[in-house]
Amino acid sequence: MYSQLIPALSRRFFLKSSAAIFVGSVASGYLLRGANAVEYKEFRLRAGVNPVRLVPEPNDMTNAWCFNGQIPGPEIRVQQGDRIRVIVDNALDEETTVHWHGMRVPNAMDGVSHLTQTPIAPGNTFTYEFDAVDAGTFWYHPHQRSFEQVGRGLYGPLIVEEKKPIRVDRDITWVLDDWRLAADGQISDDFGNLHDMSHNGRVGNTVTINGQVLEKFQVRRGERIRLRLINAANARIFGIDFGEHEPVIVAIDGQPVAPHKPKNDLLVLGPAMRVDVVIDMVGDINQQYTLTDSFYRELKYRLVDLVYTNTPLRDRIPDWDMQLPANPLSEPDLGNAERHDVTFSGGMMGGMVMQEMGGSAGHELMGAMGSMMGMMHSGKIWFINGIAAEGPIMEPMLTLSHGRSHVIMMTNATAWHHPIHFHGHSFRVLSRNGTPTRFKEWQDTVLMGPKERVEIAFVADNPGDWMFHCHILEHQAAGMMGVIRVTEPGERT
Numbered sequence: 001m002y003s004q005l006i007p008a009l010s011r012r013f014f015l016k017s018s019a020a021i022f023v024g025s026v027a028s029g030y031l032l033r034g035a036n037a038v039e040y041k042e043f044r045l046r047a048g049v050n051p052v053r054l055v056p057e058p059n060d061m062t063n064a065w066c067f068n069g070q071i072p073g074p075e076i077r078v079q080q081g082d083r084i085r086v087i088v089d090n091a092l093d094e095e096t097t098v099h100w101h102g103m104r105v106p107n108a109m110d111g112v113s114h115l116t117q118t119p120i121a122p123g124n125t126f127t128y129e130f131d132a133v134d135a136g137t138f139w140y141h142p143h144q145r146s147f148e149q150v151g152r153g154l155y156g157p158l159i160v161e162e163k164k165p166i167r168v169d170r171d172i173t174w175v176l177d178d179w180r181l182a183a184d185g186q187i188s189d190d191f192g193n194l195h196d197m198s199h200n201g202r203v204g205n206t207v208t209i210n211g212q213v214l215e216k217f218q219v220r221r222g223e224r225i226r227l228r229l230i231n232a233a234n235a236r237i238f239g240i241d242f243g244e245h246e247p248v249i250v251a252i253d254g255q256p257v258a259p260h261k262p263k264n265d266l267l268v269l270g271p272a273m274r275v276d277v278v279i280d281m282v283g284d285i286n287q288q289y290t291l292t293d294s295f296y297r298e299l300k301y302r303l304v305d306l307v308y309t310n311t312p313l314r315d316r317i318p319d320w321d322m323q324l325p326a327n328p329l330s331e332p333d334l335g336n337a338e339r340h341d342v343t344f345s346g347g348m349m350g351g352m353v354m355q356e357m358g359g360s361a362g363h364e365l366m367g368a369m370g371s372m373m374g375m376m377h378s379g380k381i382w383f384i385n386g387i388a389a390e391g392p393i394m395e396p397m398l399t400l401s402h403g404r405s406h407v408i409m410m411t412n413a414t415a416w417h418h419p420i421h422f423h424g425h426s427f428r429v430l431s432r433n434g435t436p437t438r439f440k441e442w443q444d445t446v447l448m449g450p451k452e453r454v455e456i457a458f459v460a461d462n463p464g465d466w467m468f469h470c471h472i473l474e475h476q477a478a479g480m481m482g483v484i485r486v487t488e489p490g491e492r493t
């Protein structure tokens with residue numbers, strides 16, 4: 001299905017340390033709010049086209065679309081409770097926006113073109129302001145033609161530090177991405193082709209960590225690292241095998257979870273997901289250990305090597321606590337929750353686009369096939385509750401009463417994985433295929449396997465029209481999105 005994977009480009013680049021990532025402009029200022037002056041942390045992002053060094057010489061630089069001329073965009077790093085102001089300049093030739101993935105922001109700051117704001121025209125500027133309510137690992141990216149804008153490199157990490165973080169020796173961010181590069185090192189411009197749209201999305205041939213094909217990452221024996229992994233790929237699902245090392249998951253999608261080892265020793269990240277792990281460096285000095293991505297079994301490859309220096313940091317594993325402090329999320333009241341069903345359908349199966357064919361259409365197979373091919377060529381390939389979205393302005397698929405608890409039973413009726421993302425809220429993942437989850441983890445993007453049923457729960461406490469969509473960006477573009485409305489406080493549904 002993928003012709004090449006991690007081609008013979010030489011892998012000689014070292015990781016940029018997160019400390020070296022430069023935030024173009026950081027300032028403090030005062031914003032008048034009522035009678036009080038509120039201090040905010042200010043950042044400036046410029047979306048534009050720039051050559052970047054994704055693959056090592058002698059390959060050419062790659063012309064990417066990126067923030068502040070770098071991949072990933074600058075790491076926005078603040079403390080929980082900070083007020084953030086981000087001024088976004090659009091130097092692209094097309095409209096854009098910035099969405100703060102996983103941040104529980106007011107609806108007007110959510111950055112979804114046409115739904116929550118007018119997109120930023122070329123040459124124009126838009127200022128986002130919101131509070132860092134939750135501590136954790138988040139990211140930002142456009143929500144306008146995302147399949148191409150994110151796919152060409154427009155994204156960056158957003159880290160909200162806890163007031164009392166857990167103790168580690170180093171706090172590292174790795175933004176993972178997957179590119180489809182042509183032999184000349186340029187981004188293949190076959191964005192939005194029918195095959196990617198109707199199968200598993202745009203899976204590429206070159207994986208980068210913080211914008212570089214990374215060969216080695218240096219560590220010290222005895223060192224404890226908090227590694228914040230962010231999957232910024234359009235479609236690639238990562239399944240990282242840490243080999244001799246034992247990562248402990250401490251947060252998923254920014255939200256703390258009881259520290260635990262990954263299931264089957266494989267750390268799985270669907271597109272847009274984040275996982276924070278704590279890793280103790282238990283290897284020997286001067287040795288190196290390979291991290292492998294083996295999510296697609298037939299496409300296993302070496303992600304990076306951990307290389308130990310000759311100077312150990314300590315000779316035993318520290319006994320420091322790994323439990324992160326909880327974020328201020330409302331706990332859903334499952335006994336009094338409103339229940340909803342959502343079914344995802346569509347995509348290629350046995351050579352044709354399948355969706356739930358209701359009523360007579362299901363009996364008239366030839367007619368149904370004809371209409372399915374028609375839907376496919378019109379770009380309607382994926383469906384939520386039988387509807388393929390054509391644009392972001394939609395009648396809400398669900399209207400939820402503000403302040404109420406809601407349980408959504410989601411059914412993936414397709415043959416493919418889908419990372420389902422809900423804006424403006426985090427939700428607990430209650431069960432998978434009827435089996436309760438061990439940690440009832442809070443997430444904003446949940447990876448559903450083929451034919452899987454996943455039950456989520458949350459309190460609808462953030463009013464507005466929110467996107468609910470697959471984060472395989474080709475699936476989103478081909479219909480797999482909807483709008484969930486949360487009413488204003490006191491408003492009846």
Ligand SMILES: [Cu+2]
Nearest residue numbers: 418470472475
């Ligand atoms: Cu999908």
